[in-house]
Every structure is written in structure tokens, then in C-alpha cells.
Amino acid sequence: MAFHQYFNGEIFPVDSPLFKTNDLGLLRGYGLFDYFRTYNGIPFRWNDYWQRFENSARLLKLSLPVSQEETAKMLADLHAMCGEREVAFRFVLTGGYAPDSVNVVQPNFLIRTEALPQDNPAGRLKGIKVLPYEYVRDLPEIKTTNYMHMVLMADEMKRTQASDLLFHKNGEISELTRSNVFIFRENKLITSNRNILNGITRRVVMELAASYFEVETRTVSYEEVLTADEVFTTSTTKWVMPIVQIGDAAVGNGLAGKQTLFLQKLFEDLVADWGK
Amino acid sequence: MAFHQYFNGEIFPVDSPLFKTNDLGLLRGYGLFDYFRTYNGIPFRWNDYWQRFENSARLLKLSLPVSQEETAKMLADLHAMCGEREVAFRFVLTGGYAPDSVNVVQPNFLIRTEALPQDNPAGRLKGIKVLPYEYVRDLPEIKTTNYMHMVLMADEMKRTQASDLLFHKNGEISELTRSNVFIFRENKLITSNRNILNGITRRVVMELAASYFEVETRTVSYEEVLTADEVFTTSTTKWVMPIVQIGDAAVGNGLAGKQTLFLQKLFEDLVADWGK
Known part of the structure; x- marks a missing residue:
């Protein structure tokens, strides 16, 4: 059991190289993210986090390639694969690959699963x-x-x-x-x-x-x-x-x-x- | 003959996925770049562009993994591989892979070769x-x-x-x-x-x-x-x-x-x- 990530419709181990080098997130800082975690194995305030993520995407004029329902299913899959009761999820949405390094064609959507951050x-x-x-x-x-x-x-x-x-x-x-x-x-x-x-x-x-x-x-x-x-x-x-x-x-x-x-x-x- | 890219010591086709998803350039926008081109097959004002790149890296507290001389050798290799008389080079230096998504451990250094931009x-x-x-x-x-x-x-x-x-x-x-x-x-x-x-x-x-x-x-x-x-x-x-x-x-x-x-x-x- 290990942490995995979802990227544009497929699942990979979390340390796989995935991004091509003409991604607008990488070249132009054109990206947004969100980050949340589970308690007792259940994502905390999932509706709120999703709505904020949707709002960020709308304000950056990036279309979300998946619905909230589809995303919830992916979270469940990724959670099951990691074998941990508690997990943190990181969403990253970038402007995607840009042949001209300026204009958005199709956003890249990533969901990483991560170990919980160190407590303080x-x-x-x-x-x-x-x-x-x-x-x-x-x-x-x-x-x-x-x-x-x-x-x-x-x-x-x-x-x-x-x-x-x-x-x-x-x-x-x-x-x-x-x-x-x-x-x-x-x-x-x-x-x-x-x-x-x-x-x-x-x-x-x-x-x-x-x-x-x-x-x-x-x-x-x-x-x-x-x-x-x-x-x-x-x-x-x-x-x-x-x-x-x-x-x-x-x-x-x-x-x-x-x-x-x-x-x-x-x-x-x-x-x-x-x-x- | 095709455009290639140099990434942390190795050469890849320019459309290869290279970046792992915990790169600070991607997750935190912590990256810098430079961009220059050849005329008559010779990089234009190479010393000036290199010095600016060095200056950007210093101000972002990122150490350059290669010297100007080593980089010049890579540029020549990448240029030869593309088979074009004129080429544009894009340097990208990011904060690198960060287990905690905050602190720089080792920068990632990329050199892309690209076709010249469309003239206007x-x-x-x-x-x-x-x-x-x-x-x-x-x-x-x-x-x-x-x-x-x-x-x-x-x-x-x-x-x-x-x-x-x-x-x-x-x-x-x-x-x-x-x-x-x-x-x-x-x-x-x-x-x-x-x-x-x-x-x-x-x-x-x-x-x-x-x-x-x-x-x-x-x-x-x-x-x-x-x-x-x-x-x-x-x-x-x-x-x-x-x-x-x-x-x-x-x-x-x-x-x-x-x-x-x-x-x-x-x-x-x-x-x-x-x-x-």
C-alpha cells in the first residue's frame, strides 16, 4: 500500500514524473490548488473545500475536467490505495500544456495523496x-x-x-x-x-x-x-x-x-x- | 532531428514528462527562467543572459548546479540535436522537490530548446x-x-x-x-x-x-x-x-x-x- 496520485484520468504512484515541461503552472505560475484531510477516515468539510476549489478555478478561467461526484469517487479510490486511515489530499489545477507558453488549451488536473503533515x-x-x-x-x-x-x-x-x-x-x-x-x-x-x-x-x-x-x-x-x-x-x-x-x-x-x-x-x- | 531538453544532467525529447508533482515551481510558484535565441546559429548576448539568470537565482537563493562553461556545452549539444540553424533556449530553475512542500532541498534545472517564436x-x-x-x-x-x-x-x-x-x-x-x-x-x-x-x-x-x-x-x-x-x-x-x-x-x-x-x-x- 502506498500513496498514489490521480492525473488527467489515470492513477500513478505519487513520486512518478508526470508533468511535461511546457505546463503553464511550471512556466508561468498559472495554477491553483487546494488541500484538505480526513478525520476518522472521512474528508473534513468536503463540500466547502470543493466549492472553494471551484471558485478559484472559475476566477482563473480554468474549466474543471471532472464533477464533484466524480472527484469524490477518485478520493475514495486513492484513499483506499494508500492503506492509511487518515490522509491529506492536494488538488492542483494548472493552465496545462501551452504550445505558445501563454494561452490555456486544456488544464492539467492532479490529485495527490499525502501523509498527514507533522503535528505541532x-x-x-x-x-x-x-x-x-x-x-x-x-x-x-x-x-x-x-x-x-x-x-x-x-x-x-x-x-x-x-x-x-x-x-x-x-x-x-x-x-x-x-x-x-x-x-x-x-x-x-x-x-x-x-x-x-x-x-x-x-x-x-x-x-x-x-x-x-x-x-x-x-x-x-x-x-x-x-x-x-x-x-x-x-x-x-x-x-x-x-x-x-x-x-x-x-x-x-x-x-x-x-x-x-x-x-x-x-x-x-x-x-x-x-x-x- | 528533433527538439530536446536537458534536465538535471540528462537529455530527453522535449515533450517527455519530467517533473514530479512535489516540485516547488509547480506547487508554490517558486521558480525562475530565462529565454534567449541564436542569430546565425550563435546565441545572442550569451554572457548577458547568463549573468541575468545567475542574478535571478541568487536573489531567489537557489544554487545553480552547473557553471556557465558547462551550460554552454549543453547548449551546443542541444542545438546540434535539433538540426535547426536557429533555435530558442528556455532555462527554468525551480525550488526542486520538497518533501514538506515548503523548504528548498535541491533545485531542478531545465533547458528546453524551442522553435523560434512566430515573428510579427x-x-x-x-x-x-x-x-x-x-x-x-x-x-x-x-x-x-x-x-x-x-x-x-x-x-x-x-x-x-x-x-x-x-x-x-x-x-x-x-x-x-x-x-x-x-x-x-x-x-x-x-x-x-x-x-x-x-x-x-x-x-x-x-x-x-x-x-x-x-x-x-x-x-x-x-x-x-x-x-x-x-x-x-x-x-x-x-x-x-x-x-x-x-x-x-x-x-x-x-x-x-x-x-x-x-x-x-x-x-x-x-x-x-x-x-x-
Whole structure:
């Protein structure tokens, strides 16, 4: 049993060379992706992820070669082939092979199965450090493959023991490289709604929080983040992750926030029971 | 005889699938490229193109697996294999295969040989139309593979019979999607020096022009371009190409400028005699 991938209608081992070298994803960065995982063997919020993937494809004017139903069948096949109870799926849709290296002819559609990402239980408990970084993602609503700055800054993050970058521009924050940002001011939960990717975990956390906190979605200033009582980030791989340091500045008292840990527990309970 | 490609030390037919699907160029848009061609069978300004490629790689912190001398040998082999007198070479350097989909381990280096791009003699004679587009390229000094907006706008360009986009932001122009911009105000030649890729054809044209015109390199406002006497663009594939329409507005009298055509002739003469 091993991880496999689906590519344009066929299944291959996950480490097979598949892409010809005139693919627009490779030559022109014209590609989008999505990434999600199972809990208890069941894909988490599959409808939400599929709808986001469809939305990204529509905004990049790429036609999807398969329906949601056909894709669900492939996910089941790939999942069965890997022999693991839990698996992560990565969708990649590129502009496809382009004889003129500019115009889309037929997109290439890939689904990779991958081992679950390494967990970070210490980060969830104690919180992580992020580096402020002046940048706003291009076409932020689309989950494009453009992560140039994240890869470029990987060394610097290691050197400074930071886990991620906090994007801010013109005094306003947007998101981390691959996750959304929330702050608590007293017991009000606030998250940015501009220049962000609409995270599925973000949505789930807002749903969970609604019973306990006032939730505001609006532009959030960098200053507000620096002076917040609690800050955390959400993503498919990070769940609800406290942020306790921004550059050299501690958030609040420098410890993971209590309300953050409360939301984290709600999320953990939800996924622990997923599909049951 | 057929076009081949070099990939990490081996030679393959140009349409072979080569890239595994965890390449950082594909998954994260972490890649750069360069593109040049021969005249009279000799690579044009090879030292300049190599130095630009090296510079891009250095700025993206990617190590080049081969020296300029080794690469020159590969170019000669690939050129011989294609059986064509003239050929275009495309270098692509990506972040390589990444088990964690973030950190660079070992770059992938590709050299494709390609047929020369289709010439546009009518465009060179009569000039082209461009669409103004509010955008500035990210990391403009690096020849990254990020051409998202160019591919996204390809339909709109076709619909409006435009050949390219003119990037402008905050009242300042930078470049077209893949080429530099020059204007003439009377007999003064002006080209932007900010947020641009340092084009080799741009450099050659400035060298050629220096004997005949005053040449200024500085920021250029969008307004200056709209009111210029002549506008043209330069690139490896476009040579010296008059721009006669910007959106709905004609440049000057709407005809290719005389000084532009003079520089075009100088460039054509130079490449006609290249290597002789």
C-alpha cells in the first residue's frame, strides 16, 4: 500500500514524473490548488473545500475536467490505495500544456495523496512566533500556487525561530502565508475580511465561536494585532494555533490566550467526532 | 532531428514528462527562467543572459548546479540535436522537490530548446495596441515564473485585439508583461528604471541609441507615455516594436514612430550580422 496520485484520468504512484515541461503552472505560475484531510477516515468539510476549489478555478478561467461526484469517487479510490486511515489530499489545477507558453488549451488536473503533515502539539499549547512582513497577496481570494515570499523567507524564519509570516501593508493586516488571523479584544473575536483567502477552518471557528463570543469580520489594523489581548491563526494544518510573539513583541502576557485555547478545544472536539 | 531538453544532467525529447508533482515551481510558484535565441546559429548576448539568470537565482537563493562553461556545452549539444540553424533556449530553475512542500532541498534545472517564436512583421511595421493594466510585478528584478495576470488577461487581449498589457501603478509605468517600454519626447529617448526586469534587448537598444539620441533612464509617468511622441517596447522576441495605441488612445498620430523605426533598423542590422 502506498500513496498514489490521480492525473488527467489515470492513477500513478505519487513520486512518478508526470508533468511535461511546457505546463503553464511550471512556466508561468498559472495554477491553483487546494488541500484538505480526513478525520476518522472521512474528508473534513468536503463540500466547502470543493466549492472553494471551484471558485478559484472559475476566477482563473480554468474549466474543471471532472464533477464533484466524480472527484469524490477518485478520493475514495486513492484513499483506499494508500492503506492509511487518515490522509491529506492536494488538488492542483494548472493552465496545462501551452504550445505558445501563454494561452490555456486544456488544464492539467492532479490529485495527490499525502501523509498527514507533522503535528505541532507544542505550538498549539505554547503558541508560535511570527515575523511581520510587508506584503499583500496578489489575487488573495484565489488559492493560487504563488508562495514565492514564503519560500524565500524560509531561511530567515528558521534563523529567528519563527513559524510563519504575518502579512501587513498600509497599516492593515491580511493573513499569514497559509492561514487566517484572529484577535481577541476582551471577549470580542475579530478577524480580517479583506485581502484574505476564505479559510475553511476560519469559517468553522467562526461557527463554533458564535455561541460564546461576539464575532466581528472587518479590516484589522496592524496596530490592533500588536495590542490585542490574544492572537491566533487557523488553517487545515494549524487548527487553532495561538500566536504569542510578533517579531520581538510579545502578544499580551506572552502566553497562549485562554479564550484561544477554549476555541482550540471546541475545534479538537469537533474533529475528534467528525463523521461519527 | 528533433527538439530536446536537458534536465538535471540528462537529455530527453522535449515533450517527455519530467517533473514530479512535489516540485516547488509547480506547487508554490517558486521558480525562475530565462529565454534567449541564436542569430546565425550563435546565441545572442550569451554572457548577458547568463549573468541575468545567475542574478535571478541568487536573489531567489537557489544554487545553480552547473557553471556557465558547462551550460554552454549543453547548449551546443542541444542545438546540434535539433538540426535547426536557429533555435530558442528556455532555462527554468525551480525550488526542486520538497518533501514538506515548503523548504528548498535541491533545485531542478531545465533547458528546453524551442522553435523560434512566430515573428510579427506587421506589428514591427505598423505597431501594436496595448491595454493599460493597473499592476506592478512582484520582485520585478527577478525573472520569476509569475505571469498570472498575463495568462488571466489573454482572452481580453484577444477580444480587444491588443497584443500586450502596459503595467502602471500610482501614476507610474513599469513594463509590459514580458518587455520593456521606451518613449521618445522629441529626440530624447526615455525608459523606466524602476520595477522592471533588466531586459537584454533594452540594454542593446540603449547602446545602439547612445550615438544618436540623448538617453534618460528614470521613473516614467503614465501621463508621459500617453502624451509621448513615440512609444515602443523591446524584448528578445519583439525586438523594437512600435506601440501605436494604448487602450482607446492613439500614440502620437497613430503610426509607428520614425525614430522608433530607425532604432528598429539598427537592431535588425546588428542581429543580421551577429557572429559574423
